[in-house]
Amino acid sequence: FSPSGPDYLEGLNTEQRLAVETTQGPLLILAGAGTGKTRVLTTRFAHILLQQLAWPEQILAVTFTNKAAREMRERISAILDRPVENLWLGTFHSLCVRMLRQHAALIGLERNFTILDTDDQIRLLKQVMEPWRLDPKRYPPARIMHQIQLWKDRALLPDAITPAQDTELANGQVRAIYAAYQARLKELNACDFGDLMLHMVTIFRQHPEVLERYQSRFRYILVDEYQDTNAIQYLWLRLLARRKDGQPANIACVGDDDQSIYSWRGADIANILRFEKDFPGATIIRLEKNYRSTPRILSAASQIIAHNEDRLGKTLQPGRTDVDGDPIEVISTPDSDDEARIVGARIQTLHEQGHAYGSMAILMRAGFQTRSFEDSLMRMGIPYQVIGGLRFYERAEIRDAIAYMRAVLYPLDDLAFERIVNLPKRGFGNVALSRLRLAAQEAGLSLQQTLQKQLDQGLVKGKNAATLGEFMAALSHAREITSKDGHVIATETILEESGYLTMWRDDPKTVEAAGRLDNIRELLRAIGEFPTMDAFLEHIALVMDGDMAQDEQDRVSLMTLHAAKGLEFPTVFLPGWEEGIFPSQRSLDEGGNQALEEERRLAYVGLTRARERAFILHAASRRIYANWQDSLPSRFIDELPEDQIVRHTVSQQAQRSGSFFNRSPRPSMNRPSSSRYGTKKAAPRPAIPLGATIRHKRYGEGTVVALDGEQLSVNFEDVGLKRIMAGFVEIVP
């Protein structure tokens, strides 16, 4: 290739350029974090189009998250300088949904099948399991579901499972439960997440003509985050990449074995090692310069991952030589509440120094850690978003509202109907529901249809009859409105007329209930962004799996380390580096090195998300429900190179005197005196009287209406009631 060339190739280094321009035949790019793998893949996509090697619809590109797909689409259209539509670019799942809608009939589904979320999956499985009469304590449905998913991830249909593969749980009955569950899904015209891939692979296997159509359509296949493909994804790729003429397919995969973090979902590093065998004659390119992080961050990350034994081994050099960068700050706090507060304070300081909120991220080991940061950021008035469906779409009120809309649109959707028929309470408890289920089975109708019939025939007696009648009337009224006034107004109507919103308005826990009503308002906004309810429902089914819709506004991002893969932020906070949290308790309990090495890969992923600065935090004591528990700093902290870090201890003393940080050269075991373990310190009383007028940076002026330790409830003139921390307001004289 020539050193000069089209604009879009400028700025790539030699190896990157080679990876873009080697378009024919199989290609594996194996390289560490931040070496430009994704950038190469994106440029390659554009290159194929600009060189007119293929039409847009002849390229299949697989990303790991919807967010990554969106970013890739944007980058491609920037390179091409025009909007691009209708690309086969997305996650494995979103690509499979698109295919499956076309071929649903081949698998016994209708084109408009619904995709169940985790909640509904379990609910359905519980019903299916009833005849087996298994003790739910010994055989929790969630574990049975996990087993079924593992089978699905290996492309195993119920018939293909041998008795020997079904010995771990429930005396070899899981196979049969799996078969019953699949049958029930089909009756409901639904599939779960794992089915999206399973059905497509099944169709490819049973209908070669369908597979052939795709094989000849996709002239180029591009796969990002290849190290995390599981067996069925790999199979799907291999089927699509097979060529009739015996020529090697033009498949390009990029990956990093050090970032393989999904083995618990069946991902298999071995897929990387197998690449050369499965695609003979493959070109292998290594990229060695990291362009993302400062040399110091890179050095720290490299040292941590060097503790793993199970590695392919790669060279990783700093590509950024302009700066050395700041040392990584390792911050010890007395307890987990302080941790959240200090992260908030740091974010605020950085923001005051001119760093956008959107340039900062808090990356957690486990979803449950999010809550304390949400609280702390909310109280300080720092805008944030939770990426990864941990928050919004998983909240009960959101699921309820969606179930209401599903019941409106799909009178056959029994799961949705069950969720809401007694919400708010309509005197229709479990007994009534079981009876209705039985009647529905006998009549061969859905629950909703059956109840309607019973009401029409006057079979429902007592005062519940009127309540249920109103409920059913509300459903059909909303159905009418959908076609007349659209899905947004219909949603609002059903939530109002069913009494659902009133239920929250009358809720005694007003602050929480207000939050729920806010969420529902937000939901209506989200629904409004889609042309139809169907489009919206499909969208959530997809985002629920991994990542949430991106918001253009300036917000701090909160997410798990798993969800952060492939992303980058100038500033990264890594809290909870404690034994039992990170590495997780489960990985420690398993005892083996494998689980621990996967945790270490997660630490590597976390640190390598940072471009300019990274903060690692650990607390000496952590709240677990109502109790406080001691914790030890993570072993990964000890694995950091001392010359790339600086340690801070936040002492209570320092907090009282108002200065957050108390520098100490190496307080390796800086734990507070044991007397305070198990007890919560008294919060410093703010000298803010009830009824005082205060000013908050973000919310403006308001009146203090309640006090609880250092938490204030303030009625703000502009934004209404908020709970905030006393430390972040000033009294207006």
Ligand code: ATP
């Ligand atoms: P990860 O392993 O985390 O997914 P990656 O290998 O996919 O990382 P990219 O996200 O593609 O890396 O690139 C990391 C950063 O480096 C991006 O900001 C990208 O724009 C930048 N970058 C990549 N290549 C170059 C280059 N040749 N010159 C300057 N910057 C580059």
Ligand code: MG
């Ligand atoms: Mg990448």
